[in-house]
Amino acid sequence: MVRTRLMGLAVCVLLWASPAHAGEPAPPIMEITYEQALTLARGQAPSLAVARARVGEAEGQVDAAEVWRLNPQIMASAGPRFGANQTNVDVSVRATQWLEVGGQRGHRIDAARAGVDASQARSEDTRRLLLRDVSLAFVAALYWQRRVEIAEENLELASAVEAVARRRHELGDVGGLEESSAALAVADARVDVERAHAAVDRAEGQLAALLGVEAETELVTVGDLRELAIPGGPIDANIDIDIDERPDLRALEADAREARAAGALGRSNRAPNIAVGVGYVLEESEHVMLGTVGITLPVFDRGQGSVAVAEARGARARVELETTRYAASIAAKTADAVVRRTTDVALQFERDGLAQLERTEQLVTVSYEKGAVAYDEVLVVRLGLVAAKLNYAGLLLEAATGRVELSAATGAFQ
Secondary structure, three states, rough: OOHHHHHHHHHHHHHHHHOOOOOOOOEEEEEOOOOHHHHHHHHHHHHHHHHHHHHHHHHHHHHHHHHHHOOOOOOEEEEEOOOOEEEEEEEEEEEEEEOOOOOHHHHHHHHHHHHHHHHHHHHHHHHHHHHHHHHHHHHEEEEEEEHHHHHHHHHHHHHHHHHHHHHHHHHHOOOOOHHHHHHHHHHHHHHHHHHHHHHHHHHHHHHHHHHHOOOOOOEOOOOOOOHHHEEEEEOOOOOOOOOOOOOOHHHHHHHHHHHHHHHHHHHHHOOOOOOEEEEEEEEEEEEEEEEEEEOOOOOOOOHHHHHHHHHHHHHHHHHHHHHHHHHHHHHHHHHHHHHHHHHHHHHHHHHHHHHHHHHHHHHHHHHHHHOOOHHHHHHHHHHHHHHHHHHHHHHHHHHHHHHHHHHHHHHOOO
């Protein structure tokens, strides 16, 4: 009986240790730097795959435009001719080819090629906006990682103050209100830590979606927010802001070219189309060869409808081009001003405030433990330390975000 029970226990242990009952494997972790994120976005982002497919669709329009629109026509007829003495069979065969005049085929091809240029430029603009979104998500992830560090440091400081308050309460130096307030500060600091962790998860999840990373993979951003905010120190005062090569502007210029080609195609319909052909007729045992010429008279449809549509489309493209160029110029100048100002302020804080911040942080808990300062003074100082750290992190976030917006506004993202 004992042996049977031992064998059953061994079987249960083996079954529990089998892969079927083993714990789920940990999801793969993918650590990625900022440059790696941009490279991955260019290579496998879902939005770029759609944009490239649209370029291929536009290229198909060029192939369609190069095909001759009018096929040759062959008509044949035969029938008996009844006479008084005999019956003859008459036969007629004609081949006709309509010709496009006025450069209609060339105008179609020009319009289709302009459409390809527009699609290609919009594909590049999709990449520009994608890299902007990827950069913003990456910057946000690094910012919230810094917020996690600040929250954890605040939790550590609050826990140290709470421990001192508890000891002093046990010794009778302070009342219960001070101990309760310190414990509440610890709980509040712990909530801040979890909230910052959730924000990191949200930013990294957004980044993973933009990059097309598999859902089972845990994406982890690696980097320093300051390097993205102030990569080379203060920005040169003579920074050149050039928006002329932005792909969305080139796409609108291509739209205008396509509209002009469509208008030229419509105006070419004012010229009559011509058909040429050859015919053979067998009539009463006589063989007749004929040359034929046909012409369409543009009396009612002279392409005026197509011209009106093309001109309206061209006017819309020109207005949109000017308004987009104006908005891009304002966005670039604004982002440049934001980068300059936030960078200068962050560097000034690093020169004047960081050392004092660290020194104050080191002294506050020791002073409270020795009874040199009251708890309310410790609380004020601690809140000031947290606020200073958050302000500095916010400056770095604004500077890094400004650099991203500046790169996007000037078309530097490619």
